[in-house]
Amino acid sequence: xxxxxxxxxxxxxxxxxxxxxxxxxxxxxxxxxxxxxxxxxxxxxxxxxxxxxxxxxxxxxxxxxxxxxxxxxxxxxxxxxxxxxxxxxxxxxxxxxxxxxxxxxxxxxxxxxxxxxxxxxxxxxxxxxxxxxxxxxxxxxxxxxxxxxxxxxxxxxxxxxxxxxxxxxxxxxxxxxxxxxxxxxxxxxxxxxxxxxxxxxxxxxxxxxxxxxxxxxxxxxxxxxxxxxxxxxxxxxxxxxxxxxxxxxxxxxxxxxxxxxxxxxxxxxxxxxxxxxxxxxxxxxxxxxxxxxxxxxxxxxxxxxxxxxxxxxxxxxxxxxxxxxxxxxxxxxxxxxxxxxxxxxxxxxxxxxxxxxxxxxxxxxxxxxxxxxxxxxxxxxxxxxxxxxxxxxxxxxxxxxxxxxxxxxxxxxxxxxxxxxxxxxxxxxxxxxxxxxxxxxxxxxxxxxxxxxxxxxxxxxxxxxxxxxxxxxxxxxxxxxxxxxxxxxxxxx
Amino acid sequence: xxxxxxxxxxxxxxxxxxxxxxxxxxxxxxxxxxxxxxxxxxxxxxxxxxxxxxxxxxxxxxxxxxxxxxxxxxxxxxxxxxxxxxxxxxxxxxxxxxxxxxxxxxxxxxxxxxxxxxxxxxxxxxxxxxxxxxxxxxxxxxxxxxxxxxxxxxxxxxxxxxxxxxxxxxxxxxxxxxxxxxxxxxxxxxxxxxxxxxxxxxxxxxxxxxxxxxxxxxxxxxxxxxxxxxxxxxxxxxxxxxxxxxxxxxxxxxxxxxxxxxxxxxxxxxxxxxxxxxxxxxxxxxxxxxxxxxxxxxxxxxxxxxxxxxxxxxxxxxxxxxxxxxxxxxxxxxxxxxxxxxxxxxxxxxxxxxxxxxxxxxxxxxxxxxxxxxxxxxxxxxxxxxxxxxxxxxxxxxxxxxxxxxxx
Numbered sequence: 001x002x003x004x005x006x007x008x009x010x011x012x013x014x015x016x017x018x019x020x021x022x023x024x025x026x027x028x029x030x031x032x033x034x035x036x037x038x039x040x041x042x043x044x045x046x047x048x049x050x051x052x053x054x055x056x057x058x059x060x061x062x063x064x065x066x067x068x069x070x071x072x073x074x075x076x077x078x079x080x081x082x083x084x085x086x087x088x089x090x091x092x093x094x095x096x097x098x099x100x101x102x103x104x105x106x107x108x109x110x111x112x113x114x115x116x117x118x119x120x121x122x123x124x125x126x127x128x129x130x131x132x133x134x135x136x137x138x139x140x141x142x143x144x145x146x147x148x149x150x151x152x153x154x155x156x157x158x159x160x161x162x163x164x165x166x167x168x169x170x171x172x173x174x175x176x177x178x179x180x181x182x183x184x185x186x187x188x189x190x191x192x193x194x195x196x197x198x199x200x201x202x203x204x205x206x207x208x209x210x211x212x213x214x215x216x217x218x219x220x221x222x223x224x225x226x227x228x229x230x231x232x233x234x235x236x237x238x239x240x241x242x243x244x245x246x247x248x249x250x251x252x253x254x255x256x257x258x259x260x261x262x263x264x265x266x267x268x269x270x271x272x273x274x275x276x277x278x279x280x281x282x283x284x285x286x287x288x289x290x291x292x293x294x295x296x297x298x299x300x301x302x303x304x305x306x307x308x309x310x311x312x313x314x315x316x317x318x319x320x321x322x323x324x325x326x327x328x329x330x331x332x333x334x335x336x337x338x339x340x341x342x343x344x345x346x347x348x349x350x351x352x353x354x355x356x357x358x359x360x361x362x363x364x365x366x367x368x369x370x371x372x373x374x375x376x377x378x379x380x381x382x383x384x385x386x387x388x389x390x391x392x393x394x395x396x397x398x399x400x401x402x403x404x405x406x407x408x409x410x411x412x413x414x415x416x417x418x419x420x421x422x423x424x425x426x427x428x429x430x431x432x433x434x435x436x437x438x439x440x441x442x443x444x445x446x447x448x449x450x451x452x453x454x455x456x457x458x459x460x461x462x463x464x465x466x467x468x469x470x471x472x473x474x475x476x477x478x479x480x481x482x483x484x485x486x487x488x489x490x491x492x493x
Numbered sequence: 494x495x496x497x498x499x500x501x502x503x504x505x506x507x508x509x510x511x512x513x514x515x516x517x518x519x520x521x522x523x524x525x526x527x528x529x530x531x532x533x534x535x536x537x538x539x540x541x542x543x544x545x546x547x548x549x550x551x552x553x554x555x556x557x558x559x560x561x562x563x564x565x566x567x568x569x570x571x572x573x574x575x576x577x578x579x580x581x582x583x584x585x586x587x588x589x590x591x592x593x594x595x596x597x598x599x600x601x602x603x604x605x606x607x608x609x610x611x612x613x614x615x616x617x618x619x620x621x622x623x624x625x626x627x628x629x630x631x632x633x634x635x636x637x638x639x640x641x642x643x644x645x646x647x648x649x650x651x652x653x654x655x656x657x658x659x660x661x662x663x664x665x666x667x668x669x670x671x672x673x674x675x676x677x678x679x680x681x682x683x684x685x686x687x688x689x690x691x692x693x694x695x696x697x698x699x700x701x702x703x704x705x706x707x708x709x710x711x712x713x714x715x716x717x718x719x720x721x722x723x724x725x726x727x728x729x730x731x732x733x734x735x736x737x738x739x740x741x742x743x744x745x746x747x748x749x750x751x752x753x754x755x756x757x758x759x760x761x762x763x764x765x766x767x768x769x770x771x772x773x774x775x776x777x778x779x780x781x782x783x784x785x786x787x788x789x790x791x792x793x794x795x796x797x798x799x800x801x802x803x804x805x806x807x808x809x810x811x812x813x814x815x816x817x818x819x820x821x822x823x824x825x826x827x828x829x830x831x832x833x834x835x836x837x838x839x840x841x842x843x844x845x846x847x848x849x850x851x852x853x854x855x856x857x858x859x860x861x862x863x864x865x866x867x868x869x870x871x872x873x874x875x876x877x878x879x880x881x882x883x884x885x886x887x888x889x890x891x892x893x894x895x896x897x898x899x900x901x
Contacts, residue, residue: 112698112799135704157647164644170651171622184874187848191797193824194608194619194658196851196869197897198879202621202654206647223704250555252578252675291706292751295744351643354556383644384556423645431648438648443637447650449885453878465649478514478633478888 001048001429001463004094008074009051015074016052019096022064027102029053038079038097042144043087043430045400050077050091057102059177059185059215066213067183069096075459076181078209080120080152083144085347086428088156088208088464098213100151106130107216113191114221115174120151120214124158127219136221139166142424143332151214157206159424161257161331164382165290166222168424170205175218178204181455190218203450208426209461211454225290228256229300230327233307234281234314238262241283242357244310245381248287251306253299257288258382259331262361265376265389266330272337275330278314285312285381286327334378335389342374342391346403350414351423354384363413364388371406373399385423386414412437427465435467444468449475496539503628503636503667509541510665511634513891522661522893524564527589527598528607532660532896533867534859543602546667549573551642558625558642560670563602570601574673582674583620584611586778592856593787596779602666608658611778612709612737615701615821621657623672629656629664632887642670655882661893662901663886677739681749682709682765682773685756687731690714690819694802696759697822700736701798703755705748709737711777712802712819720782723773725763734759737774782818783829790836790857791829796850798824804844812837832858838865868897 008015016030029035035049056062069076075095082089091097103119106126110116111134116127124145127138141160142148148158154176159168166172175189178200188204189195204211235241241260248255261269261277261284270277277284285307289299300317307315318324330337338345352360361377368375374391388410392403411421411431415438421431435444444466451458452472462469498520500506513520520541523529546562549569553559554577561570567585574580585604589596610619626640639652656663685696690712697710713726713733721727726735736752738745749764756762765773776782783791796804801823808828809817818827830836841852851869854862871879876898883890883901895901 110799111702113797114702157651159645167618167622168645170654171618180874180878186872186875186878188875190849192795192850193614193821194610194795196795196853197658197871197875198882199608199621199654199658200875200878202651202657205654206651223702226704246555249557249675252678254675291740292704292744292747294747295741298741298743351641351645353553353558353643355553380645385645418641419643420641420646420648422648423643424647426647427649435649440637442635443639443649446631446635446637446886447639447652450650450652450655450882453881453885476884476888 001092002469004092008094012051015072018068019052019054019065022068023054023056023061027055027057029055038082038091038099041082041084041087041089043085043090043428046087046090046429048091048093050097051094053097053099055099055102059179062098062179062213062215063183063185065096065098066179066181070181070183070457070459073457073459075462077461078155078213080149080155081123081147083148083152084156084426084428085349086422086426086430088426088428090429092463100149103151103215110191111136115191115218116221117216117218118150119216120154121149124148124150124153131221135224137224138219138221139172140169150217150219154205154214154217155207155209156426157424161259161380164258164380165254165256170202172220173201173205173217174220176201176204176214177216178212178214180212181457181460208428208465210451210465211460226292227296228288228290228324229296230318230324231287231300231303232277232316232327233285233287233312234278235283235285235311236281236313238283238361239358240311241285242354244285244307244312246354247306247310248303249382251302253302255287255382256290257286259286260284260379260381261331261334262377264374265334265378268337268341268376269330269334272340273329273333275326277330281313286331331378338376338389338391343393343395346390346392346407348388348390348407348410349385349422349425350411350419351383351385352414352417352419354381356417356419360386360413360417364410367406367409371402373403373406384419408434429464432465433467435465445470445475452476497542498539499542499545501545503630506630506665506667507634507636510630510632510891513539514632514634514889517889519891519894522665524600524603525566525598527594528592528603530592531588531607531855532862534863535893535896541665543665550668554579557644557673558670559673560642560668561601562668563666564600567599567601567604568597575676578676579673580676581623581671582613582617583623584613584778585609585620586611586780588779591780591784591787591791601671602669605657605669606659606661606666612711612774612820615710615824616706616708621654624653624657624669625672626670627653627656627666628668629666631664632889632891640670644672660896662883662896663892665892678741679739679745680770680774681738681745682770683736683738683749683752684725684763684765685734685759686729686762688734688759689732690802690806692759693732693734693819694799694823696734696756697736698798699756700752701822703752705738705752706740707736707752708739709735709774709777710822711735713782714817717782717816717818720785721773721776723769723776725765725769726773735773735777777820780818780827783816783827787856788832788858789829790832790861791827791855792836792841792852793855794826794828794841794845794850794852796824796826796846798822800846800849801826804846808841808844811840835865836861842869871898
């Protein structure tokens with residue numbers, strides 16, 4: 001992380017007093033025991049209490065806090081529900097932690113325009129709960145949806161098991177109110193489609209709190225499909241499971257969810273929730289199809305035929321909602337199930353071209369032997385998003401370090417086979433130092449210049465995403481040597 | 494006659510850009526050139542012709558991914574996709590004829606740069622939602638790559654979104670990667686006849702608020718139906734409200750009858766199941782209903798869908814000889830005006846609901862596009878941010894300067 005600014009830390013009392021002139025006294029947290037509640041997010045291996053926590057409840061207060069910090073060169077880390085799995089909300093010792101926890105109201109439900117306007121601290125699940133009485137729902141469903149905030153979803157561009165068909169946060173977001181580090185309030189988009197001008201809506205989604213603070217969101221809602229059914233397909237090899245997934249898509253079927261689990265994950269999940277999974281299989285594929293009954297039953301027949309051709313060794317189809325949820329129970333419990341078979345686990349998140357799956361699983365098995373740590377795999381198979389779960393024991397000396405090194409090797413492998421470092425959890429602090437395996441120095445500098453346009457003093461969530469901090473003035477310089485040749489070899493017409 | 498520079502590879506392109514920076518010579522960035530009449534007129538002494546960057550370089554249908562050099566003709570992309578039963582789900586329109594050019598002249602990079610999406614925008618997202626990665630030369634004469642070839646990626650900023658709709662003002666793209674999707678097995682349309690605009694808006698919203706996966710919802714007023722080549726449309730003397738259902742055979746058969754029942758109050762209607770159905774949506778996609786006279790100014794307004802009919806009606810009443818067409822369930826208004834005056838820019842923009850929409854002068858003669866803001870004017874803070882973002886990519890202002898906004 002950037003070297004803490006001693007001057008700022010020493011001025012803590014004065015900064016707190018200033019913030020208390022902007023916010024009610026109880027909305028500024030300064031005592032060290034209270035600060036500890038904010039010292040980490042969903043990536044608990046990293047901990048750092050913030051200098052101060054500020055809890056504004058209006059856009060004007062957010063703007064005032066940011067403007068104050070910008071003018072004094074005080075760093076700010078925005079935080080939603082603190083469920084980031086990549087350390088995106090990890091505080092700074094010399095930084096104000098700006099919690100959006102008090103922004104917890106749904107402002108407008110508009111069924112005519114099929115959208116909801118909400119404050120960023122509202123949880124993902126509450127959006128669906130607010131509209132389900134009319135048969136609507138909000139599609140992105142990250143597994144932390146009961147706790148994660150919608151503002152955090154925007155910052156991380158969160159997905160979920162249904163994003164294969166329904167998209168990520170970015171595909172379901174219509175509008176934003178944003179406060180820049182300088183304290184300017186911008187409104188982008190709204191209830192109409194395609195905000196005008198440069199697509200700031202798109203660039204802010206997934207920007208990990210580095211570009212601005214979101215104070216309001218407008219989200220697209222969808223009518224719930226008439227029905228959904230799931231299939232549980234067992235395979236004797238990862239390869240045939242992967243082939244089956246490829247064949248389903250090649251035949252023009254986009255299921256609403258398509259998940260894969262490997263042997264260790266199948267067994268651990270089945271032990272944990274007695275899901276009734278075929279325990280002797282190497283790989284399990286869950287395929288969910290939704291829509292009108294006529295469509296679902298037609299597609300299930302087709303998928304069944306494809307599965308047979310792909311050597312599926314077992315096949316079950318849900319015949320009731322209870323059964324469908326039962327098929328999912330094991331998958332949804334895959335992470336806690338790891339907790340039952342190992343003291344600790346480290347969840348990774350890379351994406352690969354799907355046809356590289358067999359190769360990646362094989363290489364991962366070799367790495368597992370090398371590090372002496374087990375790894376289970378759950379996989380959003382439809383879109384190639386892999387979640388290896390590395391099992392370790394933090395009480396054994398060096399095991400955390402080994403797990404982290406193993407994880408880094410897996411992500412490098414993802415990049416090597418044409419994939420990416422993170423599919424949905426974000427870079428944060430966790431993968432920051434691996435950015436160079438995917439991007440050149442030029443690529444990274446161009447991304448950082450975008451940050452400079454929003455936050456020229458690099459005060460908003462610094463130390464996340466980019467391995468090296470560059471001053472904006474330095475990034476702005478041009479090193480062009482005026483060419484003297486008029487390029488005679490270039491065709492002109 | 495301006496200089497036409499046609500680099501054949503990235504190294505040459507980098508040199509061209511470096512030279513333009515050194516000479517302070519702005520470049521008009523052109524792919525296939527079919528949309529040169531879209532946006533504010535440029536005053537560039539040199540044209541950067543990117544047709545040297547053409548051809549599909551990767552297409553893996555079972556991975557739903559296609560990569561092509563930026564100026565690859567759309568016709569080539571569409572042919573390759575059709576062979577595998579796939580498509581670009583955002584339904585890119587061919588605006589050539591609308592802009593006084595032949596059909597089939599667009600490039601993939603051009604479509605993405607203008608973020609052009611057709612009627613399926615409401616169900617499948619915009620061009621920007623299918624844009625997975627790109628390689629480009631920046632206005633610092635540096636080659637850089639962002640994004641990837643996989644569907645799910647949050648590594649670094651999602652700059653694809655920024656490039657989509659930047660009209661070539663930030664970088665010169667050399668290669669683009671997009672998500673492709675299976676083409677629907679069947680395309681059925683339900684046509685409702687003779688509704689006024691407000692009732693049509695209600696029918697479209699009810700259809701889109703149903704669970705029948707409506708992937709197109711458009712309104713053709715009575716005076717425009719004759720422009721169609723589909724007999725079920727052009728032979729009517731009344732308005733046509735069109736609703737589209739796509740998917741596997743048994744599914745669309747079920748959904749169209751369910752939708753028909755649900756919308757029974759709006760009249761019996763007619764179903765299109767065959768080529769007619771595809772033709773109609775192609776006409777709507779390309780705004781063929783208003784393509785006739787390319788000298789007529791044409792506005793494109795994006796508004797909250799429930800406000801579309803009101804806004805469209807108010808405009809058509811107050812502007813003589815105007816024609817309107819609704820798409821996106823009422824959220825997209827096409828407004829054609831007679832060729833005179835200032836295209837009623839102030840009036841059109843004043844008709845937008847407060848804080849809820851924007852209007853683009855999609856087509857107009859060059860002097861008018863120079864005189865009237867083509868793109869929706871931005872609030873000062875947003876305009877300043879736009880200028881800073883531009884400077885971050887193109888500090889010397891060599892790419893399409895002024896195409897979107899003065900000084901950008």
